[in-house]
Amino acid sequence: MTPKDNIFAESFSQVKAFEFDEKVVSVFPDMIKRSVPGYDTILKGIAMMAMKYVQPNSHVYDLGASLGAVALTIDQSIGHQSVKVFAIDNSKAMIKQLYSNLKSIQLNNELLPDLADVHQYPVTNASMVVSNFTLQFMPVEQRKKVIHDVYRGLNPNGIFVLSEKVQSSQALIDYYHGYKKVNGYSDMEIAQKRQALEDSLRPDALDEWIKRLRNVGFAKIEVWFRAFNFVSITAIK
Ligand SMILES: C[S@@+](CC[C@H](N)C(=O)[O-])C[C@H]1O[C@@H](n2cnc3c(N)ncnc32)[C@H](O)[C@@H]1O
Incomplete structure (x- = not known):
């Protein structure tokens, strides 16, 4: 069973900026499920899209893979297709844990964890590229280049799935905090996490992404x- 995320459960006199370090890695599956509304539904949607769009002998990219949930979901949903699935992340702790998790997983295709920055990553011969809540952590001025590289690297009729936290009304933000509360986070945890993410997670407007x-x-x-x-x-494309 995944350990419970209680990273922000104690009161800090000063909240440090959020990082995808060992501490976060150790609770990440629980953290993402309780913090991202619809996470499981999104993974199921990605599996369904992979079945439709991934082509044999092509490349698939999981940008900001963390522990490879997207890459693994795609691998399991498509079966043997001689596809290379690149799972890219710039957190050493994430990639190290992903390598370790892979030892006990039976794969259908080649899954290649890579410690790298998405901003510099070459995308080629791609039938599917997924960025599941990653670009929101990148500097705003780098986002257009990544989208451009993804477009260029996709084959015709290839799919890009982009999931993001976006700017919204205060009402939706309040609902979201309510959602975290329903999932067992206290007001203090919610407030401290929000403070920790203030400088590292910069949501864009949905219209801007489109x-x-x-x-x-x-x-x-x-x-x-x-x-x-x-x-x-x-x-x-
Ligand atoms: C919210 S997590 C992604 C969750 C994951 N895609 C999933 O569906 O389980 C964001 C990830 O993006 C990674 N990340 C942030 N900026 C990055 C960059 N410039 N290059 C590569 N990885 C990055 C972080 O290390 C973190 O693991």
């Missing part, structure tokens, strides 16, 4: 999932 996707050339763009201030978008 504009970026359209500007680099994506033809069919759809918001296929939304819960409060969390969205997931599909963009087809």
